[in-house]
Amino acid sequence: MRKMRLFTIADFKEEEEWLEEMHRSGWKLIGMTPPCFFYFARCRPEEVVYQLDFRNRRDGYGSAYLQMFRDCGWEYVDSCMSFHYFRKPAALMEEEEEIFSDNVSRADLLGRIWKWRMMPVFFVFFGCLLPQIWQGVLGNVSRDMIFYLSCGILFLYLWIIFHVGMKFFRMKRLLRQDLH
Template identity: 25%
Template sequence: MKEVKTVWHWWTGWEIEKFENWLEEMEWGGWNLSKVDYILRFKFAKGKSRKMRYCVDHQNNVENNYFELFKEDGWVLVDENIAPWYIWRKSYEYERPDIYTDTKSLIERNNRQIRNVFIGVFISLFLLYLVFIGNFDSTKLISALLILSLAFYGYLIAQYYRYSKKLKQNEIKC
């Protein structure tokens, strides 16, 4: 029987490199990633120590040619069920491969995430509006939860903008 372990690991869209490095270190230590559930639960199987680059992508709508392009470049998709997130990996020996080779594309990836948070903001505002025009019994609780969600989205957006700023400061051009 292969030794397996399940790990819950918290990661965020504005510290993707840290998350990628964590997966790479696990592989280096002989823990090969086999499955990802609920975005945060990782199943590893004990195997060989591998030098494996992990790259995490965020895409809202992808076409078939997206997968084909990455495959042709030697990337393997770890799991398909955590869209809009895509975890790609590729083994390497010397030069560490990357899916994004310029800052502009990294900022675009960040902007796609920010856009999704804004959708959440609009949904919350819309629900809040419904609560105010309706006369629900639990109005106070619902409003409080919605306002709390808005504060959370605000936090996310602030973090994403900070990340974009950081990316611009260490600009890489292809």
């Protein structure tokens, strides 16, 4: 079965919860296709914990990375756009076991996501999109389809930056509160 569901990079916790709910309903994740297609296979409904890790190729991942998770009982499912999907039956979980077991590693995860996903958005926004719109506003260029398309993309980027930025800000604040 294929399902379409859009999650932003800041929605990885919601994505994990949705995958767990799908598994409880008898559908286990078998793969993804960017940006928002999830593939499921019929399975026995059970409580399974899904966890995502963000690891860019430059951060290093490979057989040793995957073996580390297997050694801890996690099953590797698939990777999509540097997010790696793991699952483990809830019955095998030891207390509050998570891939990121402390706030330092959680903050490191947020930092990696911000660096590899949001910094390129800022580059495109400030380096390409704003100058294009500024030229259309100040110049004698007629307001053609390109101008209006650029304005539409501008508002999309602003929404992404605001939505993701607010979620990251809340997550970082919660991590700081837990440290004190």
